[in-house]
Amino acid sequence: MRHLLSTGDLTRDEAVLILDTAAELAQVGDRSVKKLPTLRGRTVVNLFYEDSTRTRTSFELAAKRLSADVINFSAKGSSVSKGESLKDTALTLQAMGADGVVIRHSASGAAHRLANWVDGSVLNAGDGTHEHPTQALLDAFTMRSRLGRLEGLRVAVVGDILHSRVARSNVLLLTTLGAHVTLVAPPTLLPVSVHTWPCEVSYDLDTVLPKSDVVMMLRVQAERMRESFFPSAREYSRNYGLDGERLSHMPEDAIVMHPGPMVRGMEISAEVADSPRCTVTEQVANGVSLRMAVLYLLLGGS
Amino acid sequence: MPDTHAPHLIRGASPAGGDPVDLLLADGRIAAIGPDLDAPEGAHTTEAAGLVALPGLVDLHTHLREPGREDAETVASGSRSAAMGGYTAVHAMANTDPVADTAGVVEQVWRLGREAGYCDVRPVGAVTVGLAGQQLSEIGAMADSAARVRVFSDDGLCVSDALLMRRALEYVKAFDGVIAQHAQEPRLTQGAQMNEGCVSDRLGLPGWPAVAEEAIIARDCLLTQHVGSRLHVCHVSTKGSVDIIRWAKARGCDVTAEVTPHHLLLTDELVESYDPVYKVNPPLRTAEDVQALREGLADGTIDIVATDHAPHPAEAKETEWSTAAMGMVGLETALAVVQRTMVDTGLLTWEGVADRMSAAPARIGRVHDHGRGLEVGAPANVVLYDPAAPVEVDGAAMASKSGNTPFRGMTLPGSVRATFLRGAPTVLEGKIQ
Amino acid sequence: MRARKPTAGDAGGAPAEVPAGTRAVLDGNEINRALTRIAHEVLERTKGGHGVTLLGIPSRGVPLARRLARRIERVEDLTVPAGSLDITMYRDDLRSAPVRALGRTEIPAGGLDDRVVVLVDDVLFSGRTVRAALDALGDLGRPRAVQLAVLVDRGHRELPIRADYVGKNLPTSLRESVTVRLEETDGHDAVLLGPARPRPGTTEGNA
Numbered sequence: 001m002r003h004l005l006s007t008g009d010l011t012r013d014e015a016v017l018i019l020d021t022a023a024e025l026a027q028v029g030d031r032s033v034k035k036l037p038t039l040r041g042r043t044v045v046n047l048f049y050e051d052s053t054r055t056r057t058s059f060e061l062a063a064k065r066l067s068a069d070v071i072n073f074s075a076k077g078s079s080v081s082k083g084e085s086l087k088d089t090a091l092t093l094q095a096m097g098a099d100g101v102v103i104r105h106s107a108s109g110a111a112h113r114l115a116n117w118v119d120g121s122v123l124n125a126g127d128g129t130h131e132h133p134t135q136a137l138l139d140a141f142t143m144r145s146r147l148g149r150l151e152g153l154r155v156a157v158v159g160d161i162l163h164s165r166v167a168r169s170n171v172l173l174l175t176t177l178g179a180h181v182t183l184v185a186p187p188t189l190l191p192v193s194v195h196t197w198p199c200e201v202s203y204d205l206d207t208v209l210p211k212s213d214v215v216m217m218l219r220v221q222a223e224r225m226r227e228s229f230f231p232s233a234r235e236y237s238r239n240y241g242l243d244g245e246r247l248s249h250m251p252e253d254a255i256v257m258h259p260g261p262m263v264r265g266m267e268i269s270a271e272v273a274d275s276p277r278c279t280v281t282e283q284v285a286n287g288v289s290l291r292m293a294v295l296y297l298l299l300g301g302s
Numbered sequence: 303m304p305d306t307h308a309p310h311l312i313r314g315a316s317p318a319g320g321d322p323v324d325l326l327l328a329d330g331r332i333a334a335i336g337p338d339l340d341a342p343e344g345a346h347t348t349e350a351a352g353l354v355a356l357p358g359l360v361d362l363h364t365h366l367r368e369p370g371r372e373d374a375e376t377v378a379s380g381s382r383s384a385a386m387g388g389y390t391a392v393h394a395m396a397n398t399d400p401v402a403d404t405a406g407v408v409e410q411v412w413r414l415g416r417e418a419g420y421c422d423v424r425p426v427g428a429v430t431v432g433l434a435g436q437q438l439s440e441i442g443a444m445a446d447s448a449a450r451v452r453v454f455s456d457d458g459l460c461v462s463d464a465l466l467m468r469r470a471l472e473y474v475k476a477f478d479g480v481i482a483q484h485a486q487e488p489r490l491t492q493g494a495q496m497n498e499g500c501v502s503d504r505l506g507l508p509g510w511p512a513v514a515e516e517a518i519i520a521r522d523c524l525l526t527q528h529v530g531s532r533l534h535v536c537h538v539s540t541k542g543s544v545d546i547i548r549w550a551k552a553r554g555c556d557v558t559a560e561v562t563p564h565h566l567l568l569t570d571e572l573v574e575s576y577d578p579v580y581k582v583n584p585p586l587r588t589a590e591d592v593q594a595l596r597e598g599l600a601d602g603t604i605d606i607v608a609t610d611h612a613p614h615p616a617e618a619k620e621t622e623w624s625t626a627a628m629g630m631v632g633l634e635t636a637l638a639v640v641q642r643t644m645v646d647t648g649l650l651t652w653e654g655v656a657d658r659m660s661a662a663p664a665r666i667g668r669v670h671d672h673g674r675g676l677e678v679g680a681p682a683n684v685v686l687y688d689p690a691a692p693v694e695v696d697g698a699a700m701a702s703k704s705g706n707t708p709f710r711g712m713t714l715p716g717s718v719r720a721t722f723l724r725g726a727p728t729v730l731e732g733k734i735q
Numbered sequence: 736m737r738a739r740k741p742t743a744g745d746a747g748g749a750p751a752e753v754p755a756g757t758r759a760v761l762d763g764n765e766i767n768r769a770l771t772r773i774a775h776e777v778l779e780r781t782k783g784g785h786g787v788t789l790l791g792i793p794s795r796g797v798p799l800a801r802r803l804a805r806r807i808e809r810v811e812d813l814t815v816p817a818g819s820l821d822i823t824m825y826r827d828d829l830r831s832a833p834v835r836a837l838g839r840t841e842i843p844a845g846g847l848d849d850r851v852v853v854l855v856d857d858v859l860f861s862g863r864t865v866r867a868a869l870d871a872l873g874d875l876g877r878p879r880a881v882q883l884a885v886l887v888d889r890g891h892r893e894l895p896i897r898a899d900y901v902g903k904n905l906p907t908s909l910r911e912s913v914t915v916r917l918e919e920t921d922g923h924d925a926v927l928l929g930p931a932r933p934r935p936g937t938t939e940g941n942a
Binding site for chain 1: 495498499500502503504505506507508509511575576577617620621622623624625
Binding site for chain 1: 821824825829830831832833834835836837838839840870873874875876
């Protein structure tokens with residue numbers, strides 16, 4: 001595979017290889033020299049059309065730990081903000097000799113388009129409301145590290161599924177890896193064809209939680225309320241927010257995940273966010289190893 | 303311009319797929335039809351054995367982009383493209399810049415068409431000023447102008463205000479006009495990028511529900527019948543729309559409808575590539591919709607095929623999906639797509655094709671000298687089509703200024719060999735004259 | 736992203752019999768004796784084995800390192816830490832082949848600082864693997880000394896590297912290949928000499 005555009009493109013073997021590679025590379029963060037020479041002389045461009053310091057820094061650190069040269073090309077303060085097309089930007093990066101382009105874009109499919117225009121590998125770091133493959137991979141990595149397996153794991157994904165690239169990538173990847181996914185959301189925040197997805201759907205968080213090994217809370221943006229997806233933050237939080245009381249109904253070793261940034265008091269209470277069962281910071285740390293693995297597997301060979 | 307005075311003898315063509323005969327075109331009319339006609343002095347001859355002869359095609363839905371977007375198409379380039387597709391008359395949509403909402407603009411477009419001379423250009427007038435959906439444009443003035451506008455449309459935008467739609471429908475009764483509605487409920491399609499369904503959900507593209515089209519069609523059919531006017535529904539794209547129109551016709555509503563060639567052949571699965579060449583309004587739908595549209599066209603629920611020829615410059619499509627322009631060119635591929643989807647499938651005869659692509663659209667648009675059968679005395683608007691000449695579609699080779707064809711790379715079964723406008727060849731041997 | 740697995744493919748399968756065109760140059764007993772001898776030499780050279788850490792290079796260096804550790808422990812009453820050091824990320828030929836899956840790196844508790852690290856591999860050939868291992872070691876700590884133990888030295892060095900402990904010196908031609916099979920990875924012990932296998936993008940046999 002030359003690009004990582006969608007987790008749906010990954011076979012089970014490929015996905016497991018990425019997770020295994022990430023597990024090996026996780027050691028690098030604990031060493032005296034936190035760097036490997038593997039991608040020396042290779043150039044990775046972070047092409048970010050959306051502000052995401054979190055994801056960009058994670059990719060940047062991952063690339064640097066593999067000794068790649070990293071160029072951050074953000075929409076602000078570059079020709080991109082002056083109306084240069086994605087295609088022309090792609091051709092520019094191509095001319096600069098980029099071996100890999102990490103792209104974050106507000107348009108679904110932007111990574112697919114870019115892959116048509118550059119010779120190097122394209123890594124989708126989030127495209128609109130489509131996918132965010134490395135987030136799903138690091139989520140799976142975190143689940144496997146914490147719970148020891150993915151096969152048969154019961155994962156509830158809760159919140160704004162309709163607009164979530166994290167949810168799409170997770171449903172595809174977790175299904176490939178043998179986990180059982182249940183999507184939980186008010187009907188307005190679910191895609192109309194969700195019944196054709198390879199997962200369960202529920203409108204009732206309280207019946208799903210006791211049967212879940214993992215609950216993944218998604219951010220809910222306040223603008224959804226103004227667009228009448230739900231009546232009020234209070235009502236959303238009451239029905240779909242995770243607080244200590246709800247958490248107590250989950251199996252004892254169940255974990256709480258969140259791709260960040262969290263909206264405390266909306267989808268997750270401060271008590272849950274700060275609990276040791278919440279893996280948010282672990283997910284961030286795992287993100288670096290996972291992205292190293294993907295960069296190595298895409299750019300490391302011939 | 304082609305020499306209009308020399309007679310033209312067409313040898314051995316099959317009128318609407320029937321038995322081969324000769325057709326003699328002279329003085330802008332079909333002068334004679336019969337076996338082994340003698341060529342008059344100075345006549346040109348075209349051998350047409352194996353070719354289907356059809357009355358010149360009439361497109362009720364064409365975007366010629368002039369004035370305003372001459373980089374995408376001009377009246378001249380668009381009418382050459384039409385001739386290459388076998389058309390002898392096209393209706394130029396109103397969403398130009400400035401909008402065709404005054405007699406001045408429609409007369410300009412009409413005059414540009416006359417100067418180009420490749421086909422008759424019938425301007426469509428805007429229903430509302432600036433297509434803004436607020437206030438009726440000077441519909442009567444456009445009807446009375448030299449362009450004699452009979453079709454009015456805010457195409458690209460829906461006349462979504464029910465009261466305004468009612469008024470427009472009533473107003474055009476005075477001069478036998480028709481409102482061609484672009485049926486798209488605006489609130490249900492805010493930010494919509496493609497057909498809402500499995501594919502849009504998977505691709506994370508905001509969906510365009512079928513109901514947004516169907517709800518407007520149902521409303522407009524009821525309104526039309528209530529005020530006793532005439533409604534034409536542009537580019538019907540869903541199974542539900544076909545059902546509603548069938549129901550409305552059955553209860554006596556004077557409604558007609560069109561389907562585009564691309565909606566007869568392509569589905570939303572193509573969007574998986576995120577290639578905006580497949581981005582169009584209304585969007586490509588599902589295989590089930592495609593089947594219903596074909597059946598609707600076959601049984602007459604859908605009256606005509608209209609191209610919705612929508613040229614765009616390359617840069618409008620070489621972009622990410624959500625910022626790309628909507629629309630596809632279609633004039634030069636329409637007949638071949640109809641052959642593939644309707645004739646080769648046994649759903650429609652060539653006579654049926656002549657009706658759906660020439661007679662019926664001429665009738666709806668009140669274009670009196672087009673759409674007549676191939677009969678002696680009729681205006682010599684004729685297209686010769688080879689149904690056994692497969693061609694691989696190449697946007698760059700088209701007469702249109704733009705190459706945004708969704709059929710690129712596909713092999714379509716036939717091609718237009720010649721087009722005659724009032725007896726003068728605009729296309730001969732597949733080449734523009 | 737399909738990565739090459741550096742296990743069975745390198746050994747060309749694992750039938751117990753010798754494949755056609757190859758011959759056994761060491762059998763199980765000879766391998767055992769060679770390892771025992773190396774164990775004694777390590778003890779001798781390191782003055783009783785104190786401070787020694789064995790690091791096997793995946794894949795077959797790892798079981799060899801474990802076997803050596805057990806033998807040393809049997810002779811002297813002490814614990815010899817044994818681990819593994821994957822050198823994939825330090826290879827100089829990564830770009831000339833499809834991406835490779837990583838082996839495991841397991842540094843024994845206590846780390847490598849001030850230890851005498853004995854790198855263990857099955858075959859010493861060009862020396863490039865050992866070069867990569869030395870680079871990897873440098874990023875992991877600062878051993879007091881680094882030594883090298885190999886089961887077979889087949890010659891043809893491309894770098895100024897030599898082994899401190901050799902099970903068997905095996906003169907070979909470049910048209911030949913040396914294959915080590917071990918109980919732990921292949922089901923039986925043997926060293927085979929056969930015709931060279933085409934290996935995309937690499938001039939190396941094993942080490």
